[in-house]
Amino acid sequence: MSDTAIDTTPATRRRGGFQPRAIIALAVVWVLLWDRITLGNIVNGLIIGAVVTQIFPLPSIQYFGRIHPWRLLLLIGRFLVDLVSAAVQIAGATLSRRPSQGGSIVEVRMRTQSEFYMTIVSALVSLVPGSIVVEARRGANVLYVHGFHVTTPEGVEELRRDVLAVETRVVRAIGTPEEISICTQEVA
Structure with missing residues (x-):
């Protein structure tokens, strides 16, 4: 040999x-x-x-999941709803006479260990007006998300929950049963 x-x-x-x-x-x-x-x-x-x-x-790309058509439609539908509602909120804030309070950068620790899911979640979060992923750390499995509307500790937690909810919808749409159980256990 x-x-x-x-x-x-x-x-x-x-x-x-x-x-x-x-x-x-x-x-x-x-x-x-x-x-x-x-x-x-x-x-x-x-x-x-x-x-x-x-x-x-x-x-x-290491991907072992499968596409769940109904969950994929729900993911797309919810993304479109988020897109429209955020655009209306941003337009309202832009046209308002009150000055903006600024925003905050929030650390969100992802539950799945997949770069594939992290990339999809980052894209979906960044495409919604008012939020953008400013940094992603693969090794730590963390996203840093800037939220336009985040000015209070409650807002920080709400943004964190929103990003994790996007991760859950993505994993439910295209993940393996094990990944789905990881995301749904922590939500419940």
Whole structure:
């Protein structure tokens, strides 16, 4: 047996290789940038996607869950409700004659240990007007969220509960049974 044997377990497998989803995603972005769907744009997008994924390979994501369609619809629906209500609140605060009280940055410790969920929760929280994730610490599993409306200790706890509720909805929509039980135990 050779001393140069390569371990091909998922944890140690080299990044890179053929990444069809990433290539297609980059091709779609390329076509959207040109604002025209032509055969040339599609082919060029696929070529650029293939080259980019070889030069800058994406790391593999460890995901063992499954999509729960009804919970995914609830996640999307609640996100849209949050989006509209926050936009109305921000518009009201902007048009108000009272000066803004400022906001606060709140530390939120995530319950799941997945970077995948942390990324999705960060995106959903940041897309809602009035809140934005200013820092994420993977090792500590913590998000630091700035809340526009947070001016009291009760507001800090409310923002923390809101972010954890987003995490719960995300995990219920796409998580494993074990991850779902972790999130629902702490909510109950």
